[in-house]
Amino acid sequence: MPGPVSFGLPYVLVALLTVPALVAVYVWQLRRRRRQAVAFSSISLIRSALPRQRTWRRHVPIGLVLASLALLAVAGSRPQVRAQVPVSSSAVILAVDVSGSMCATDVSPNRLAAAQDAVRTFIEKQDDRTRIGLVVFSGFAQVAVPPTTDHAELRKAVDGLTTGRGTTIGAAILKSIDAIAEINPDVAPADTSGTTSTTPGAPGAPWNGGPSTGTPLPGTPAPRAARTAPEIVVLLTDGANTRGVTPQEAATQAAARGVRVYPIGFGTTEPTQMVCTRDQLGGGLYDGPGQGLSGIGPGGRNFLVVDEQALREVATTTGGEYFAASDAGQLQGVLADLPKHVQTQEQQLDVSAAFAALAALVLLAGLALGVRWAPYPG
Structure with a gap:
């Protein structure tokens, strides 16, 4: 009422x-x-x-x-x-992991292809009022498509996704905040002062073969905002943060701005080989089966497997919800059921x-x- x-x-x-x-x-x-x-x-x-x-x-x-x-x-x-208004009256930011591990074939034909199909279906099922933005991330994060109702543009961007090295989940959340800030004046842009650079090759950017906790953000963790933004972030990833600001630090910023994050952990706990198409590699020469995936870091941690603990913490901090999908069918189901979990949001x-x-x-x-x-x- x-x-x-x-x-x-x-x-x-x-x-x-x-x-x-x-x-x-x-x-x-x-x-x-x-x-x-x-x-x-x-x-x-x-x-x-x-x-x-x-x-x-x-x-x-x-x-x-x-x-x-x-x-x-x-x-x-x-x-x-x-x-209470439907979430479709606002915007959804899709943050999609395009790291090299998304070519793993434990999900047929590989993780990235299955994710592309699921995201395309999700976009097609939204009505004309729903603004959708696309953020992609691997070794760094970028806004591929600002929030728009042009679903053809979104589908074209999804079809053209290519892989990269590294996984920057925290940077993806910060970029998603920035995308929301462009359309909602009540949401401040992300604060990147004091965070570790996420641009490959930049000074201070750690090698993607091991984890990076990043430099803690200045100040004490911000409490959750009094008002919740109607826009949401749906973050799809198959691994763990390997560089830059941590997901937990980024989630603190999202919570302070009232932005809810709904992480989706995609893939199995036993990734096998990597098979990338030429298109998924951006037109590179590699095409075909790859060697067994190796992402074992210090302490025996596998960075090619979803870091569920970190993603659950992100969801809890921001007021969102965590979902797990181990195959293409489950991922389709999670995205299809998402509006049921985010039906309405209070607005003025x-x-x-x-x-x-x-x-x-x-x-x-x-x-x-x-x-x-x-x-x-x-």
């Missing part, structure tokens, strides 16, 4: 004082006419000459006109209500247009009744 009504321009409500003032003028005019009425010798003769009319009818049209003026004054004050809605439309209807009704009930038609 809608919450309490607030007003963007409350001082405009002063215009409501004109309504009782006009009522007072109307009553004064009625009394003045009575005092100036001509005395007739036979009142019954006058009454018989006029059409029969109920006394209250002559006041209804003017009452409706005054009511329409009151409604226009309310409309001008920009009334707003807090209500401007209802001034509704008040203005109601004012117009009331005014038309007043004019129509005034003409219909006029004692001297024609």
